[in-house]
Amino acid sequence: MQRYSAFAVAREALRNHTGWTRAWASRAPRSKYDVIIVGAGGHGLATAYYLGKTFGITNVAVLEKGWLGGGNTGRNTTIIRSNYLQDPSAAIYEKSRSLYEDLSQDLNYNLMFSPRGVIMLAQTHHEVRGYQRTAHANALQGVQTEFIGPERVKELVPIIDVNGPRYPVLGGLWQARGGTARHDAVAWGYARACSDMGMDIIQQCEVTGVSTEGGQVTGVTTTKGDIGCDKLGLVVAGHSGALAAMAGFRLPIESVALQALVSEPIKPCMDVVVMANTVHGYMSQSDKGEMVIGGGTDGFNNYTQRGSFHHIEETVRALVETFPIISRLKMLRQWGGIVDMTGDRSPIISKTPVGGVFVNCGWGTGGFKAIPGSGWAAAEMIARGEPGPLAEAFSMNRFREGRFIDESVAAGVAH
């Protein structure tokens, strides 16, 4: 693999950028692999990467029906944090956040990780109590967060109106090492590293069926022909239910559109990420200057990767209360992605009723931050055939057994 470095950039600048090679190979599928991962989003690619890096399993294909990173991974608002309430969640999200810290070096790919800090505003007394509880839980879990008062919020975010008419800011849960990263770079960085290990990333290859024999997976049917495998990982976010149906089982997942929008670029005015869950909106400023704004999910199940007008109105109206400065900003783009929601708002990393078939899904509205940790945990499960310590609580059986990991406060509406 060609190494990227400041020296390489300078060298290529001098020779008109003629020396760059393709970041990943585009190959035709082979007839059989040890492992097939369906879905070349961040989670699928990270799963493949850690299969190779940690377990030496490189006879792997990642099959993608569209283009790599074109699902939720390339559509999200890139918030990274790990201040979840329950122990299993804090463990996997903090593992993920800590992997992000030096992932650019690990992948030799600039992910633009920016640990600029994330505040979750408390705008009701209920939220104050909830976030204080989370801060205490995080202290026990080794996740660095603190509950801060309105003066400190104002110091960190000068453009905020802490004395808003309906919902004044009463404080916030502050994670100083939370932040953002460039979403498609995460997918591209993992893809490049997987390709370098000899794995095949096959785009425009939709999986249309799962073949089994005696309850054990034998391969998949795709738009590029049948491909055999010993193990199959389904990592397809909002399409998890559809893929599970092909394999012959059901998942407790609902697919809904989640929307976001960005404004015209403006001068730097906010260098942290702010989430306002009561009024329901969140905002950060991209390096280009655009205000990146996220709203809620559609109130009905669907597979439409599009934005809608009522969301712009709802989300912007909510944020203008807290950030009056944005009232005259023009919005440039709006889009949607299909997220996979579970009842307890926690993911599923699990074996399934079909031998050799594993699922990694249910990351809902907040899985971008989890990509490295999820890939790590899912790779361990696929390689060993059993979930390891990070994944075992997230089995799909928890819904039958009543062992919910309730993160509806930490993850229900936000990211």
Ligand SMILES: Cc1cc2nc3c(=O)[nH]c(=O)nc-3n(C[C@H](O)[C@H](O)[C@H](O)COP(=O)(O)OP(=O)(O)OC[C@H]3O[C@@H](n4cnc5c(N)ncnc54)[C@H](O)[C@@H]3O)c2cc1C
């Ligand atoms: C608007 C929006 C904002 C968000 N904001 C945040 C945020 O700020 N922070 C955060 O942590 N998370 C956020 N998320 C959630 C996050 O984006 C997702 O949880 C995460 O990207 C899921 O990654 P994935 O790899 O599982 O799924 P995806 O990136 O969706 O990848 C799944 C892939 O599977 C492919 N696929 C589906 N069916 C098939 C098939 N039959 N055959 C082959 N391939 C198939 C799809 O084409 C897709 O590329 C947001 C999501 C959205 C939509």
